[in-house]
Amino acid sequence: MVGKRELLPSRKSSIPSRPTTGRRSTKSYRDDNNRPGSSDLETGLYTNGNTNSDTNGITHEEESQEARNILSKGTDNANGKTTLWRFRDAANTALEDRRRDELKNALLDGINRDKLEDFRKSDEELKAIKNKQVRKFYENQNESLNDWLEVDALVKAVADDVLESMDPDPDHDGDDERGGGLQEMGGAIQSFLPEEEKERRRQAEKKAKWAININVLANIALLAGKLAAVASSGSLSLLASTVDSALDLLCTLIVWSTNRIVAWRLKTLQRKFPVGRRRLEPLGILVFSILMVVSFLQILQESVEKVMPLKGTAEALPVIAVAAMGATILIKGIIWFGCIEIKTTQVQALAQDCKTDVIFNTLSLLFPFIGYKADIWWLDPVGAGLLSLFIIYDWAGTCFENITRLSGQAVEPALEKKLLYLAYRFSPIVDGFKSLTAYHAGDGVWVEYDVLLGANTKLHRSHDVAETLQYCAEGLDEVDRCFVTTDYSEKGPTGHAQDAG
Structure with missing residues (x-):
């Protein structure tokens, strides 16, 4: 405890010394201190396990009791601390609080966020700009301003609670004199986000959940219809569409299951995966994309084999096949247009997938239909081959994208600017930044900051600045670590x- 070491020497002369009958040897002193015993934590005096009188006639227990009697004159009986210790604890805690408040005020009030709005272009101003490139520039600038305002709101909301959580026991006596939000929330940072940001994320998650669930149900119903259609038709284009629907459903189930696994908070999993399991989803998509490519290579092979004899007969599509394909186009089109306005990564990916399904199924319906009407027997297998090549190209790109992200691909320029602004947001309390490195670790992003501080900066300030920046960065939706x-x-x-990679 702070103050004990200063207090005891000043009291030492008041403690009656033991009468001596002769000089005590160094060996005897060491032996006494090496014997097993117990320490009186409040007086700082040593008491060995033997309470009998020593060679001087005074027991260690009696000596410790005398020390307690002397110190008890200034002791607060409620908690066992001397008044002087309690004063020093309070003084040190007050100094810590003052230092932390100064750091907090410099961080929270050091940037004027209202100045950012001076650079924003309104919708009317954007519409008045005729040059498309200039208009695109200002649209991107507005997006950057939105990102920076999000960062600013995040810092204002998170930094306060993080700094309050630093060093809850400044006198190191085992009792927390203060507590912060991080202790209360078990280290979870999401609860400190601004209310509008938390609401935005809740709504985005809710909409994404609804969109995915609707898409799963639609895929199940459409797959059942296509399976019935394939059983009554020999069209390779229809077969390719059915395989695409089956694997698309499998992909959705993989994403859903990996999301559930990532969300589990089992202690066993937390010990086995100390930095989380967010990379399970891209790993699942990577495996699935390989399966998708292999499956459509098989369909491509069948298309080539059907064309190679250079003769054949055009087949009419049964009514159930036309109905299944038409229903797929209609339902996927509705989901696509319904997801366009939901600006989240998951929902936008789903919208893109539905758009691809609309195009794919439309062509899968047109190739055999036109081939039958025009009596072009090879149009159906050639169309199936072209669709297979399209799917192979599309999913090979997805496979490569996941490989590069899992391998540590650099983040996009827009996100890098956002992270740079977060660094700038800390400029009032640091001397500068030596480097910023941001890279993908799957879908999420890992960030490394190297902060410049003065050579004489105290350790507690260096720690508080670095860890506050760390928590603020991890509060961003894109950042995992x-x-x-x-x-x-x-x-x-x-x-x-430099040769580690």
Whole structure:
């Protein structure tokens, strides 16, 4: 406890010394201190396990009791602390609070966010710009302003609670003199986000859940219809469409199941995956994309085999096949247009998938229909081959994208600007930034900041600045993990071995 070491020496002269009958040897002193015993934590005096009189006639227990009697004159009986200790605890805690408040005020009030709005173009102003490139520039600028205002709101909401959570026991006596939000929430950062941001994320998650559920139900119903249609028709285009629907449903189930696994909070899984399981989803998509490519390579092979004899007969599509394909186009089109306005990553990916399904199923219906009406027997297998090539190309791109992201691909420029603004947001309390590295670890992003501080910066300030920046970065929806290091020189080693990769 703070103050104990200063207090005891000043009291030491008041404690009666033991009468001596002779000089005590060094060996005897060491032996006494090496014997097993117990320490009186409040007086700081040592008491060994033997309470009998020593060679001087005074027991250790009696000596400790005398010390307690002397110290009890200034002791608060409610908690066992001396008044002087309690005063020093309060004084040190007050100094810590003052230092933290100064840091907090410099961070929260150091940037004027209202100035950012001066650079925004309204919708009317954008419509008045005739040059498409100039209009696109200002649209991108508005998006950047939205990102920066999101960062600013995040810092204002999160930094306060994070700083309040630092060093809850400044006197190290085992009792927390103060507590912060991080302790109360078990380290979860999402609860500190601004209310509008939390509501936005809740709504986005809710809409994404509804969209995915509706898409799953639609895929199940449409797949059942297509299976019945394939059983009554020999069209390869229809077969390709059915395989696409089956694998599309499988893909959705993979995404759903991996999301559920990621959301589990089992202690066993947390110990086995200490930084989370967010990369399970891209790994599942990676495996599925390979399966998709292999499946359509098989359909492509069948298309080639059907064309190679250079003769055949055009077949009419049964009514059930036309109905199944038409229903697919209609339902997927409705889901596509319903998802366009929901600007979230998951829903936009679903909208893109539905758009692809509309195009794919339309062509799957047109190739055999036109082939039968025009009596072009090869149009159906050739169409199936072209559709297979399209699917192979599309999913090979998805496969490559997941591989590059899992391999640590650099983030997009827009997100890098957002992270740079977060660094700028901390400029009032740091000397600068030596480097910023942001890269994908699956769908999520890992970020590394190297912060410049003065060479004489106290450890507690360096820690509070770095960890607050770390929590603020991890509060962003795109960031899974953030690492912050500090430096006092803008030149020197980069912090990582350059041949490590």
